[in-house]
Amino acid sequence: MFSSHDHTPVKRPDGGPPDRPDRPARPALRGRRTAAALAALGILVVTVAAGAPASAAVPTVASAAVSTADEPAPPPPIAAPAGEHALEQSDVDAWLDGLLPAALESAGIAGAVVSVVDEGEIVTTRGYGHADTGTTGGEAVPVDAESTLFRPGSVSKLFTATAVMQLVESGDLDLDTDVAEYLDFDIPRRFDEPITLRNLLTHTAGFEEVVDGLIGFGDQAPVLRDALAEAPPEQIYEPGTVPAYSNYGNALAGYIVQRVSGVPFDEYVQRNILEPAGMTSSTFEQPLPDELSERMSKGYPSSSAAPGPFEIVGAPPAGALTASAPDMARFMLAQLGEPGTGSLLAPETLDLMHAPALDESTLGNLAAGPRMTLGFFDESRNGHWIIGHGGDTQYFHSHLQIYPDERAGIFVSLNSTGNTGYATLAVREAVLQGFADRYFPADTAGDAAEGSADDAAASGTVEATAKEHAAIAEGTYVASRGMQSTFLAALDVFSTTQVTAREDGRLLITPGPGSMSPALYEEVAPWVWREVDGQRTIAMRVADDRVEAIGWEGAFALLPTEPQRAPGLVFPMLGASVLILLVTAVAWPVGAIRRRIRKQSLPDGAGRVRPEGAGRVTRILTKIAAVCTVLALVGWTITITTVMNLQDVPEASLRQLQVLQGIGVLGLVPAVLQVVGAVRHRHGWRRITGTVLVVLALAVVGWLAFDLRLLAPSVSY
Secondary structure: EEEOOOOOOOOOOOOOOEEEOOOOOOOOOOOOOOOOHHHHHHHHHHHHHOOOEEOOOOOOOOOOOOOOOOOOOOOEEEOOOOOOOOOHHHHHHHHHHHHHHHHHHHOOOEEEEEEEEEOOOOEEEEEEEEEEOOOOOOOEEOOOOOOOEEEEEHHHHHHHHHHHHHHHHOOOOOOOEEEOOOOOOOOOOOOOOOHHHHHHHHOOEOOOOOOOEEEEEOOOOOOOOHHHHHOOOEOOOOOOOOOOOOOHHHHHHHHHHHHOEEEOOOOOOOHHHHOOOOOOOOOOOOOHHHHHHHOOOOOOOOOOOEEEEEEEEOOOHHOOEEEEHHHHHHHHHHOOOOOOOOOHHHHHHHHHHHHOOOOOOHHHHHHHHOOOOOOOOOOEEEEEOOOEEEEEEOOOEEEEEOOOOOOOOEEEOOEEEEOOHHHHHHHHHHHHHHHHHOOOOOOHHHHHHHHHHHHHHHHHHHHHHHHHHHHOOEEEEOOOOOOOOOHHHHHHHHHHEEEEEEOOEEEEEEEOOOOOOEEEEEEEEEEEEEEOOOOEEEEEEOOOOOOEEEEEEEEEEEEEEEEEHHHHHHHHHHHHHHHHHHHHHHHHHHHHHHHHHEEEEEEOOOOOOOHHHHHHHHHHHHHHHHHHHHHHHHHHHHHHHHHOOOOOOOHHHHHHHHHHHHHHHHHHHHHHHHHHHHHHOOHHHHHHHHHHHHHHHHHHHHHHHHHHHOOOOOOOO
16 A cells, blocks of 8 residues: 555555555656657657556555646645634534535545544544445445445554554564564565564665555455565665665564464454454455445545446555544544543553654664654644554545644545545645644744744754755655665656755755655754745755765655666666667668669669678667567556556566567677678768667667666566
């Protein structure tokens, strides 16, 4: 599943972005440029990375929202009234009723639910729109706030984290023991440092993302162990050092719960979380049991489209929950430790779960920004401590936030992706930020006084370093959440973030972290930056005057692009190479036709003598290599787009593409021999130049094929 925090869709970062279970986000994956000389095929090649979109869950990863150069700019944020109001049912209902119906209609979202809690009570549950629009026949069915079921996506991870903390509380698990002690299969390791449950719950185990099997359909329940053991992702970061959101890591924590408790994960959660909390309309079972299936809302690409089938999450602990709005309210109350709400965890365990779980000993200066708790994101706003989690499937998009100090919480879930990849993001932000601004606004006077004191203490340091630090930070970055050991590494070239230093020492980040639009940041402490006219904060870890990582929202980071993958280098080279190979491939049949026509127009026996032996063979082999390379690039474009929309690609198809790509690489040999022959026989500068260009084009594409893992032995993804 995709996490709605990540709109970069492993990045479909948020169509399903995208938590994506938590979009690659999807990510969101963005194809920003087209090679200038590439014409139609060039546009297709660039689309390889744009793959629209992940929402993946990537966000958009096929359910994640993806923004491309051809898309219109995102709409302005949905307005929500701000100011202090009484957090009581009449006011909340009036606010939601004034906000959501119009927002859903504008965004193309069929239906939604919201639940709000405060001081140990459920304040309200509200339903809007339709659970079944009737587009496939029958009467339309409105959302029933009390009984309609939704899929919260990666919000499910909070239940997995709660289960882990129950076993930590009982002494059956230890947060800092290597997880190998609890597993019955090996996981890939690149580093000697242990992988712990603390790492799994904070997304710092170092795993790359997995897309294959993330979300499927049918009536077959997935086997958790098989999903985790058969094709585990590579470990690409040292544990504890690089936040990189991982569905696999959270699902692995769920499997440890299953192993240690001795009961299947879904049964453990049912007995120890759902039933004690009074969540009688919720389950992790897939498909749904009969008594719940009739209450399930349908999921839609948009309100005008036909519904999709019930989604089967391949790694259930990461996103398989189905629940009603009242049940999610009960879970919020239990997480707040309210009396009579199930007592899922002791107060001291809740405090441990809600506190930042890592410090500068492993994160370095990334710890100066928002940090993950043991399961929750720090989503504080207006000076109030808020922790939460978002989630996306291909069709459902949700978010939960609790205010531990104020004993309040809010949950929102939408049953459609909407008419643009970022539609649900705008609606959810309107609800969540509107709730905070309306009921928990900033203490303007207190904040101003505190801010003045802080500014007075830090202004000298920041002003002196801002321009220098901004210059060091300038560059091109890629998301830490990605697939670096598989053919999906190609997406890094097409989904970069540009950090630009301004003359005044501020940074323009395009797109902004957690945003679809550029964002301006100013340094507020050494290597800590805050969004201008916003509340997002990022922190940088720097070594030897080089930014190692930019952390944001606790579980995500931006890492400097490897020089050989910089778009400014790759796009022109790839564009020119594809154009050369395309011309070579097209020239082959065209030339043959011209020669035949010319031969027919000449007297018998007239005409040039054909090239002999090896020279003719090298020409044919070189042209075969050019054709195979072009076909391979087209195939990879289609394949990566298909994968990022969470559709399976058979291994045989991937191997066939590798064969084509391999023929292109091997074609360098006859291509070089052709150059040698052309020089030796003095074929003229035009012929020699053409053969040299073909060699260079094959070499460039071959180099990219190896660097971007298109020819990697493993085709798992």
